[in-house]
Structure formats: C-alpha cells, structure tokens
Amino acid sequence: MDAFGPKGSGPGGRFRVLLAEDDGVQALALQEYLGLRFRVAWVEDGEAALRSAKDAVPDLILMDLFLPGLDGVRVFEALKRDARTADIPVIFLSGDQDEGTVVRCLELGAADYVHKPAPPRELVARMERALRQTRRRRALQALARTDALTGLANFRALTARLDEEFKRAQRYRHALAVVMVDLDHLKAINDGWGHDVGNRAIVALARHLRANLRGVDFAARFGGDEFVLLLPHQTAEEAAVFAERVRAGLGELRVVVGDGCTESLGLSISVGVAEHTEAAPMPSAGALLKAADDALYRAKDAGRDRIVLDVVRAGQRSPGAMSVRPPAAWSAT
Numbered sequence: 001m002d003a004f005g006p007k008g009s010g011p012g013g014r015f016r017v018l019l020a021e022d023d024g025v026q027a028l029a030l031q032e033y034l035g036l037r038f039r040v041a042w043v044e045d046g047e048a049a050l051r052s053a054k055d056a057v058p059d060l061i062l063m064d065l066f067l068p069g070l071d072g073v074r075v076f077e078a079l080k081r082d083a084r085t086a087d088i089p090v091i092f093l094s095g096d097q098d099e100g101t102v103v104r105c106l107e108l109g110a111a112d113y114v115h116k117p118a119p120p121r122e123l124v125a126r127m128e129r130a131l132r133q134t135r136r137r138r139a140l141q142a143l144a145r146t147d148a149l150t151g152l153a154n155f156r157a158l159t160a161r162l163d164e165e166f167k168r169a170q171r172y173r174h175a176l177a178v179v180m181v182d183l184d185h186l187k188a189i190n191d192g193w194g195h196d197v198g199n200r201a202i203v204a205l206a207r208h209l210r211a212n213l214r215g216v217d218f219a220a221r222f223g224g225d226e227f228v229l230l231l232p233h234q235t236a237e238e239a240a241v242f243a244e245r246v247r248a249g250l251g252e253l254r255v256v257v258g259d260g261c262t263e264s265l266g267l268s269i270s271v272g273v274a275e276h277t278e279a280a281p282m283p284s285a286g287a288l289l290k291a292a293d294d295a296l297y298r299a300k301d302a303g304r305d306r307i308v309l310d311v312v313r314a315g316q317r318s319p320g321a322m323s324v325r326p327p328a329a330w331s332a333t
Contacts, residue, residue: 014039015131018058020049020075021093022068026116030062033120038127046070050078053085060111060131062123065094065101076108087138089130093118147221149199150206158220158228165218165230166276166285173278176232177239178292180272181209181246183225184304189265193257200255201265208253212246226296228289236275236309243271243307268305272296280312 017038021027027042034040041056043049046067053061053075061079065072072092079085089111094101102113111130114123145157153161162178169176183205190198202225209219209227218230231239247269254262272295274288282288295310302308 015059016041016056017127018043018049018052018056018061018063020044020046020061020063020067020072022064022066030123034062034124034127037124044068046072046075050075053079053088054082057084058088060127060134061088061090062127063090063092065092065096065105073105073108076105076110080109087134089134091126091130150203150221152206152210152227153218153220155220155222158218158222161218161220162228162230162285162289165232166282166288169232169276170281174233175235175238175278176230176276176288177234177236178274178276178288179229179231179239179243180222180289180292180296181205181227181229181243182270182296182300184268184270184300186225193265197255197257197265200257201267204253204255205250205267205269208249209246212242212249228292234275235277236273236311239273239275240271240307240309243273247271247305247307270296270299270304271307272299272310273307274310 015038017034017040019027019030019034019040019042021030021042022044024044027044031040031042038060041052041058043052044067046069049061049063049067050070052058063072063075067075070078072094076090076092079088079090090109091112091114092105092110093114093116095116096102097115105113111133112126114126145153145160147154165176168174183202186198186201189201205225206219206221206227209229213219213229214231216232220228222228229239231242234242250267250269251264253264253267255265255267257263257265272292274282274291274295276282276288282291291310295308299306299308
C-alpha cells in the first residue's frame, strides 16, 4: 500500500515527501509543519526509508544522516543505483557541522544539506527549490528525448528503452514484439503537395499510432517517415493484429493541405514485425530491431501497404506476410 495514500503530486496536488528521521519528537514536529504544504510519510530507519522510496517513489526525501541500520549515505547510494529512485532529490538533515561531511553529501549528488535544528521556513524554501530544480532538469531531459516534429520519443530514447524492454523480457521470460512502420510514398506527397503537407502527414500518422497503443507500449520516430513501436508481452502474430488495426484505420485520417482544407491523401504504411520469445529468443536488442527492419524492407519490396512478420518456427526463420488483400489474412511463406 502507498504510504502517502491516493496518488497525485504537484503541481495539481501536494508533493509527496518521505521523511526518514529516527527522533520521534523532531519527526512529529516536522510532520505537523510540513503537512501544511506537502503529503508526508514518516519512517524511522534506513531499511524502511529504502523500502518506502522504492515502493512509493516520493517527489522528495528528507533524510537524517545518521539513521539506525543503514545510515543516510548508504541509503542514498542505494537509491542512486536504482533507476526508479535515482532521480529523487534528497535533502540531508544532520547536526553534524563538519564541513567534510557536507561536501561529501553534496558531491554524492544530494540536493541539499540542512543543519539541525532547521528553521521551518528555511527548510520549506530549500525543499521547494530542490523540487523546482528537479522539475526543470526532468523537463530538459524529456526535451532531449523527444522528436520535435511528432512529439514521440526520438532515436536516442528508443535505444535506451529498447535495451530496457529487451532485458526485462529476458529476465521475466515474456514476449517482446518490435514493429517498424514506414509511411508509404512520402516523396510523392512532398512532390505533389509540398513538404509542409508531408510533415503534417507524418504527424497525423504519429498521432494515429499513439492512439492505438496500450499504456505499456512505446513509440518512437526512427527517422524521416519511419517509426518503431515496442509491444511488451506481444508475439509477432499479436503485434500484426495491432498493426493491421493501425493500417486499416488510415483511411479515416485527413491532413490539412492549405487554407483549412483537408484531404485523406490515401495514406498507407508498410510494416515489419519481429519478436523475441522464450521459445525463439533473439540474441540481442539490436538483432531484434534489425529483424523488424529486414521485415519492413521485405514489405516495401513486395509492393508496400502490407505487413511482413519475421518469426522463428521449428528453429528456422520463417517470414510471413499479412497482405492487404484480404486485409485480415496472413500466412507464412
């Protein structure tokens, strides 16, 4: 159960602060004051602090340097090693006035170091500053991972996410499908309508892809008019059903071509699908992506507007094609 109660943090709700403090009197006083601005959960030792941080992932941790069991520095180092908690700002509280201690904590990456007893208003100001800095840093990080035209993830973000999803699929032995999508005939759109309309067609496809994804799925612009979709817990055949739904829905998309006028443009896509499964594992994330890319090129070579699967059956690679005639039919070749 979430120690903070129902989900929700700033700016639409109060930020969630984990207070790790073994002095009950100080902890209660801080809870009472900080509770006016934040949602505060209190733990009394290092192990509980680490456990609560990983379970609830607070917006900020206010931590005594000298906790029972694991001290604050060891808790902080453990948080930094975990991707789920590495970005949580931590403010140390301590009566230790030694300059070397302060420097060490800040060099490790602490957001701040506050000497006890901390004036409540000063403490809140330091906490709010740390939260603002973290928000700005996360916004910049998100911008660096976002494709400017479509708002989807960019190639850099795709590389990191694919590696994460592939390792997770290996660890928990579940399927992972990679879907590569190419917008057909973009050059003809650019030549006939202009590059602005071509860009709008790319954006329309990106929105269409996003609208069809599940919450656990991931979409990125691979470059130009190509997109990559990561579908955890999906085999190639299941991903092909998704891809066909996307392909079939393109007829409803309309693109602004000028002066408020819209056209369907007859958009179509070519799709390559590959899978990593326990029965037929891929050797690496890169190999999985390449298999999807190879399947995409087979789809384009076969005439476009179709889906090609790269699967392994009975130890042999077996390309399958889902043709658009009939749309929902596909068979191994």
